[in-house]
Amino acid sequence: MAIVDIHGRPFEQATLREQQTSRLAQLHAEFADHPSSGLTPPRLARILRDAEQGDIRAQCELFQDMEEKDAHLLAEIGKRRRALTTVDWQVLPPRNPDKTEQAEADWLNEVLQDLPDIEDLLFDMLDGIGKGFSAIELDWQRVGREWLPQEFSYRESSWFQLDQATRTELRLRDGSADGEALNPLGWIVHTHAAKSGYIARGGLYRVLAWPYLFKNYAVRDLAEFLEIYGLPVRIGKYTPGSGPEEKATLLRAVVSIGHNAAGIIPDGMAIEFKEAAKGTHEPFDWMVQWAEKSMSKAILGGTLTTQADGKTSTNALGAVHNEVRHDLLKSDAKQVASTLRKYLLYPLLVLNKGGERDPRRLPRFQFDLVEAEDMATYAEALPSLVNAGMQIPVSWAHEKLRIPIPGKDDAVLGAGQPVAPGAAAARVVALKAQQQSDPLDDLAEQLAGDWQPVADMMAPVQRLLASCKTLDEFRDRLPEVIPELDASEVAELIARGMFAGVVAGRAGAV
CATH class of the missing domain: 1.10.287 (Helix Hairpins)
Incomplete structure (x- = not known):
């Protein structure tokens, strides 16, 4: 029986021995055009419009420039991308598994736990939050009788284009109109829905491109403001009858004294320093802060966990906004887990375990996002509720407190030997009698x-x-x-x- 990928496309085993991009040398030799240089509102609108029509190269290169040139944007998106790399995960069998499905899930857990760069894979996949997608090429190797991923190679988003018919399928740019289709079982293509829309419009950076542009204008204007209003006006006075050479000497002195704080002029000439023109930098600061707050809101869902909100940030309000970030983390984890299930767990199973696979019965990649409840609160409340007659399942208490249920051979913590109620009453009577x-x-x-x-x-x-x-x-x-x-x-x-x-x-x- 022929092997097919998760989408039903037939697969040829020969493609495992060589990465697809190794045959597209022109992609490796490309240099980015850096469309952010001299970016204007009309040019930004044209870049975004071209991406909607299938040509996403300029948009992807612009998004890369935005990360490199805006430290605040890089810091905020880095928080969101790295948050998931610190979360524990495991591969779980489908619901009500049989012995084979449980064994396959256990095998996948062992394989993935042994991979040294799984955290890097998660980080690269979450590049799709900003750009709408992230493509990682698999480099397979034969280890004994098993096919295992040797390396996860992140590929620049500018290497891809969209098909002309639907504009929903990613293809490698090979010079043709539609591009080259991606090899089955050779890629992990993570399409991240940061907002609704097809691939070209689903990235978060399309929302952030405008605050990025306006912030750049504000920073440039602030630099000009400081250059004009931050230095005193210097006026050179020359005596009547001075020739062109003397005037040129005086002009050079006026210019150099502003940068070098030193200069010489002929005798009889003078340089006067006038007070700098009155002005304020507050409008430019306001524009920069507005842009950075807009970025923080879009990326993290709030501003109080960042420096952008200034002196209004408080620990209490920041804690509330951290809850919003947890909701985003859960959404990111769900999307990443779904991609890994289709493009990593499924290939590992069909290549090594064989057989026809029902996509509904695949193992699940799951992140541990359940937060432990306040243990002190539960330790005080649970005994009172039990004494009041409430029946509380032990499994529920273990889940709430994130305490695993011990196995047969696990040593457990315990209190001292309990005292029977009758013995306790007799002890109280004896103590009273002694007093x-x-x-x-x-x-x-x-x-x-x-x-x-x-x-x-x-x-x-x-x-x-x-x-x-x-x-x-x-x-x-x-x-x-x-x-x-x-x-x-x-x-x-x-x-x-x-x-x-x-x-x-x-x-x-x-």
Whole structure:
């Protein structure tokens, strides 16, 4: 039976022995055009429009320039891309697996855990967040009887184009109109939906290209402002009758004294320094901050976890925005896991285990994104809930606290030997018997049983509380029961207790 890829395309084993791009030498010899140089709004609009029509080269090169030239953009996108590389992961079998499916999932776990550059693969795949896609070429090798990936080679996004018919299929640029189709089982093509739209419009950098452009204008204008308004105006005065050579000498002195803080002029000439023209840099700073905040919002979902928000950033608000980042992390993880399932787990299985594969029964690549709950809160709440009669599954508590359920041979932490309830009661009685009797303690125990009048007095309040639906209603109706409260018995009980206490105290003193 012929081997096919996840899309049903037939596969030839000879393609495993050589990477597809090794035959396209012109791609390796290309140099980027750097379209960000001299970028203007009309030119940016043209680049984005050409990408929508299938020519994505200029757009991809522009996105690469944006990362290289904007430190804030690089830092923010780096946070999002690196967040997933620190998360634990595992390969899980499909739901209700049989023995074969469980064994295949265990084998895939061993293979991927032994790969040294799996974190680099995840980082390169997440390049698709900004550009809309990321293409990694697989370099297969034969190890014993198994086909395993030797290397994951990231390929520049500018090497690709879209097919003319649908503009949804990535192809290598080989000089033809439609490009060369990617070899089955030879690529990990991660299409990241940072926003809805087909490949050319799905990247986050299409949103960030405009703030990037306006920020560049603001920075350039700020530099000109500092050059014009940051230095005092220098005026050279020459004496009447000075010739062209003397005037040229004075001009050179005026220019050089601004840069070198030194210069010479002929005797009789003078240089005056006027106060620099009044101006402010605040409009340019505002534009730069607006652009950087816009980038942070688009990439991380907020601004309070970055420096862009300035002195308004607080730990409390930053923690709230970190929750938004966790939602983005979960979305990124889900998309990356789906790509790895189709373009890495599936090829490993069909090349090494053979057989026809049902895509619905493939193993799953899963990131561990469940956050451990506050252990102190649960340690205090769970015993009380259990004592109140609530039935709580042990597996649920283990999942919430991120504590694995021990296996048969696993050593577990434990408390001291528990004491039976009867033994505990006997121990309390014995300890009490050993203690010397205290008259005041005996009196307190005796009086503690005589407080029934208090309960009788509060009975009308309890009945009113039971009949009210809200606390506001109870508060408003409380004056109704005040005439029913008879405190005479309670007052007499308190008086008897105080008298007995005084007598017992005097008797103990004697």
